[in-house]
Amino acid sequence: MPANGAPTKITQGSQTKGGIGESTLRPDGTLKVTGEFAYSSDMWHEDMLWGQILRSTVAHAEIVSIDTSEALALPGVYAVLTYDDLPTAVKNYGLEIQDTPVLAHGKVRHHGEPVAIVAADHPETARRAAAKIKVDYRELPVITDEASATAPDAILVHENRDDHHSGHVPHPNIVHRQPIVRGDVAAARRRADVIVEGEYTFGMQDQAFLGPESGLAVPEEDGGVHLYIATQWLHSDLRQIAPVLGLPEDKVRMTLSGVGGAFGGREDLSMQIHACLLALRTGKPVKIVYNRFESFFGHVHRHPAKLHYEHGATRDGKLTHMKCRIVLDGGAYASASPAVVGNASSLSVGPYVIDDVDIEAIALYTNNPPCGAMRGFGAVQACFAYEAQMDKLAAELGMDPVEFRRLNAMEQGTLLPTGQRVDSPAPVAELLRRVKAMPMPPERQWESSEGADVRQLPGGLSNTTHGEGVVRGVGYAVGIKNVGFSEGFDDYSTAKVRMEVVAGEPVVTVHTAMAEVGQGGVTVHAQIARTELGVAQVTINPADTRVGSAGSTSASRQTYVTGGAVKNACELVREKVLEIGRRRFGSYHPAWATAELLLEGGKVVTDGGEVLADLVDVLEGETVEVEEEWRHRPTEPFDLRTGQGNGHVQYSFAAHRAVVEVDTELGLVKVIELACAQDVGKALNPLSVLGQIQGGTTQGLGVAVMEEIVVDPKTAKVKNPSFTDYLIPTILDTPTIPVDVLELADEHAPYGLRGIGEAPTLSSTPAVLAAIRAATGLELNRTPVRPEHLTGTA
Amino acid sequence: MRVNFTVNGRPQEADDVWEGESLLYVLRERMGLPGSKNACEQGECGSCTVRLDGVPVCSCLVAAGQVQGREVVTVEGLADYARQRSCGTGGCGTSLEESRQWQAKGTDSRTGEGTELAPIQQAFIDAGAVQCGFCTPGLLVAADEMLERNPDPTDADIREALSGNLCRCTGYEKIMDAVRLAAARQGGAV
Amino acid sequence: MDFLRPASWEEALAAKAEHPTAVPIAGGTDVMVEINFDHRRPEYLMDLNRVGDLCEWEVGEESVRLGASVPYTRIMENLRAELPGLALASHTVASPQIRNRGGVGGNLGTASPAGDAHPALLAAGAEVEVESVRGTRRIPIDEFYKGVKRNALAADELIRAVHVKKADGPQQFSKVGTRNAMVIAVCAFGLALHPETRTVRTGIGSAAPTPIRAEAAEEFLNAALEEGGFWDNGKIVTPSVAQQFADLCSAACNPIDDVRGTASYRRHAVGVMARRTLTWTWESYRGARRNIEGAA
Incomplete structure (x- = not known):
């Protein structure tokens, strides 16, 4: 069978190098660069x-x-x-x-x-x-939007619904509705010195994984x-x-x-x-x-959305209230729509302190392509809209957009609109400060002694400008994403870890059902095993259903949850190994009973560094194996009427600064730089962390300026199902992406880590849009922004 | 129909080829060389890039019958190809990079450990340019050919040369790092 | 499906005469996509890669004879001086991999309004050499495009080469796409100055059912340049002239709304490209004049 069916062996040096915090290399790297890695x-x-x-x-x-x-x-x-x-x-x-x-x-x-x-x-x-x-x-007849879905004589996309959302939705063509109300919006609104409103549109994005x-x-x-x-x-x-x-x-x-990539699809x-x-x-x-x-x-796509927002602020720049209504198009089948609604509503306020809110999010059933999970999952659409609102407010108030955000930034202890308290670091203001402080890319980099280098100008190789009409703009954005499955879902993972002696060496085998989709989970599992068990040689078994569920490789959750399961199983293996050690050698040295014992470099050592035994001698032919489920802290569903509830377990924050150059006459955009600052809690593998942040950032860039599945509103048919007409960024569209990584531990998570995969996809899009607005002075309430929108020719 | 051509230095014969089959299909499904990838089959992603008589092309856009009598190099043959090139240019046996690779132990069939790699392949691993890896084979063939033509590329040169290869995972930053690394190592070794 | 592999041009012509429905394939950029996605199942596929002279070019006194299958990469690298507009257009074709295999024969055979070579060929002034067992003829480029993806070829004819006048003045090519590389034209514009005849020629892509010239714009500009003595005095083309030229180029378009762009945008963008390419070519013409005068 040509599956990657055999175990992956990872060998490191004689000490337990290659533990967490190191940029160890992918165990599947060689197979992937030689073409031998067997994709589906x-x-x-x-x-x-x-x-x-x-x-x-x-x-x-x-x-x-x-x-x-x-x-x-x-x-x-x-x-x-x-x-x-x-x-x-x-x-x-x-x-x-x-x-x-x-x-x-x-x-x-x-x-x-x-x-x-x-x-x-x-x-x-x-x-x-x-x-x-x-x-x-x-x-x-086709149902393609909210008006046609909820018209009095609308055909029902699904007749005789009896799912658990059907009882509370206002119309059978609405999959799920989640309101969130908190405080007194009417009263807060009266305190506002400025009020801004906006109607925003988010296009349908495709995961466009290559495999x-x-x-x-x-x-x-x-x-x-x-x-x-x-x-x-x-x-x-x-x-x-x-x-x-x-x-x-x-x-x-x-x-x-x-x-070959997944991204929710x-x-x-x-x-x-x-x-x-x-x-x-x-x-x-x-x-x-x-x-x-x-x-x-x-496969399902990212929900296109219409978002209506109203924010108020006092003259000194404090947010008073927020009202929003988010309409997500779920298409013909439900897929993950209910959970996307939960995210969109509960994160609709963004990483800001606003006590008085009135929020509603719904997902529709229509005859458009089904939509479901994609990196950022409901939080992406909201972030695009609330960040545009923040810029509008700052402009109204005459304040710097970054300082305005910092003034209203949430922090540890902030109460979310759901009534949940943020109980781990939320360095929103600090991330904004850092991303703003990063050095700016030099102006007019496209100029050279031999004339303009079109590759560095809007339009690129197509030779549309040699500098004419090119205006630079800078924009900022920040976002909040929940990590893990929320709303009371039993979000667990299972790990099986075995330690044995093979050919005179202690060897650890890790077996989970985690889907490695490119994110590098297999690298991290080996690092965790080395750190916990002090064994150089770690084998990662192929993922299959002979071991318990690992949950989904989504929601930025795998390093947290399956990583947590591997850590937990390793700890249990360590206890068992030490038990065997105590049984065999306890009488030879008092430290076996009294000291804190660790496994390091293939040995049992005290926390003072004294070697008590070789693992090879401790195990003496015995195999220690543990298979155990592991859960993060439980969450609760949101109340269907008020949206109150401790629905999330962890949050992830990233901030971006986009520098763009826009050919204002042709409406073409070149993103010059997309700087990112993100809190990752603890970088288990710094190289992989950067890869996630840069990759996520680029997907956000794509939906800012080019990516959209276009559906004909008359027929509900897809007009561009190809890589000829659904464009994703090439290497010439993608800028340098400097990253400033912050590591503030979340005490509730394994090693203090934070799920990282999605947050960079959120703020990248609104930062690019803000930069284009700065360059053009246009309002730009939809994404992706096309040349037509920049030239008044839509 | 029958098609005879050379793949990675070895003569190959494919029988019962349907006339509409692409070179990509023949490589993947008839020759057991699935390294060239089938991400778009319309010349828009570069994941199927191979060298046809030395020139990088999208193998999805080459009709199988068109390669009769010609030479194809795929990612599976890239290491050999790079080694022969360095021999040809007088670098044989002297390159540090090479000697390091030759020290490697026997191949571990499960991890590919010990496999001899082309410098660009090693650089992709070292720089973290591989995530899901589906774009990797095409990028390697394209990048290797660019470094052959232009051993000291500017960033803009690298971006232009790789602009026909889509990657969805990395945001290209680590791919840029990998190509710079391979160029630097190549420069240092000669 | 049958696969024909003519070893020579004569064999190819004979095969095409015998099987007029045979679809020629060279670079494969269009044909293979249609086959891969089941849009087309030709009875016969005829490989032209074995016909060596299709990949060759000759630079003559007056013009370049460019084989139909000369890859765009070769044009970019080797014919920048003789065919600057086409070399620029070649550089915007798809990706390096496709430029390594595709040639103008494919663009002409498909005759899509979005083919990148067309505006440059129109602006430079080209003739398409086509042949069948019945004989050879040269079709002026202005008469080659007959409708959406239709050209002037008879069923038994094959495209052998294009004859393009060597540039006697600056040429430019611009193309708008919504990505900075590997993109099909939303619209494109080619411009060539011909100081020897004191004329300008244009080419517009993806903004009408076929590639077209903006003839009214050319006539206007020819007259304006002549009247103002611009060819001789080398003055900057006045902004109002440039703008009127641009407006006339826009007006020449007859575009549609589609998933790649709106008609309104295409008209607008063609105008911007017309103005810019006029500025670039004219600046270059003035520079060349100054150099000549300086040397004299």
């Missing part, structure tokens, strides 16, 4: 078939008939399945609400919805067969199936797959294959069930690989 799309099996999905060509329609006979007759075709072929009564799946059909049943609700699946001996045969399936649609959705399902002799898959959460997939197949979970084995299922169904039907291994076109239809 690289899987291959003797006799394997290729799966192909037929997707709807319209957004909203009744299916009058499906005729598969011609497809089945094509030589080389092994199976063609539709809804009618699903083996059990469970025909839907979903992260929280099981509203997504495995294959369309009577109706399609969005452009690109799976209708039928084919298995054939060559991908071209499978494509030809899919093209021969005849589907007769009777088109229905396409793909996997290989292999039927097994016991009637089960083994799925090699790129996902963010093996056990969540398993929970959704097994009932549809009619198999007990232990007959659906899942192994994580190489994951692999939290939902894509081709998992389809591949398994085809494999079980044909008795042959089935591989499915989306192409880029299909990938745009095959």
